């Protein structure tokens with residue numbers, strides 16, 4: 647085996663707080679291979695965003711390190727793009743302009759024709775060519791999330807980091823976007839790290855489900871391999887008895903072994 651694509655090695659994160667140091671993560675280890683689709687699950691506040699923020703380079707581990715292709719991650723870079731639940735689009739720009747701005751800032755030396763072609767290609771990929779001129783206020787939640795995904799992918803990152811991207815969407819839109827995300831992932835072969843609270847979503851999308859223990863001082867409790875062949879068909883995998891075994895295993899992990907005192911979900 648060669649070196650892992652992404653390596654999270656003995657990572658701890660301690661925040662200073664008025665009440666003293668607060669250990670969010672304690673000794674987290676994970677390796678991710680290129681083009682893997684990883685979902686991360688764990689109770690609210692256990693440190694999922696904290697972990698992915700360190701992969702994105704928005705913050706640094708207190709101890710340990712995160713490496714991408716053997717290089718330590720010290721800051722954000724266009725090789726890692728993050729998509730948030732809240733879309734983070736600029737409201738005064740159209741869908742097209744939101745994507746263009748990202749492409750232009752990462753590839754300033756490309757010709758304008760090339761940049762325009764990249765924007766069109768990615769809006770097309772998420773089915774938004776007809777809505778290119780609309781501003782975020784004129785788009786539905788699902789459409790805004792499509793723009794955010796198009797924007798992230800338009801700069802051709804190595805890793806796409808998704809922080810509960812479909813959490814605010816209705817069930818039908820969510821399923822549509824999951825299908826689209828799988829298609830895009832298959833075509834781009836991008837490595838995906840995605841936080842979700844939805845076990846069914848993880849079982850449909852991921853190669854591996856990373857299950858975190860509760861904080862403070864959370865760790866990775868277990869990594870579950872999701873063996874369903876690809877391309878995946880939702881109806882077919884839900885007929886597979888193994889689906890329910892895996893689902894029950896993950897539910898048991900979250901709601902019995904690591905039950906959360908104040909878990910409202």
Ligand SMILES: Nc1ncnc2c1ncn2[C@@H]1O[C@H](COP(=O)(O)OP(=O)(O)OP(=O)(O)O)[C@@H](O)[C@H]1O
Pocket residue numbers: 661662663668670688689690691692693694695696697861
């Ligand atoms: N800058 C900070 N200073 C102090 N504590 C912080 C800071 N950022 C996050 N925390 C704390 O770290 C813990 C983990 O937060 P994080 O957002 O990573 O959890 P999460 O698992 O992503 O939660 P959720 O599922 O609710 O989004 C929380 O208790 C949070 O209050």
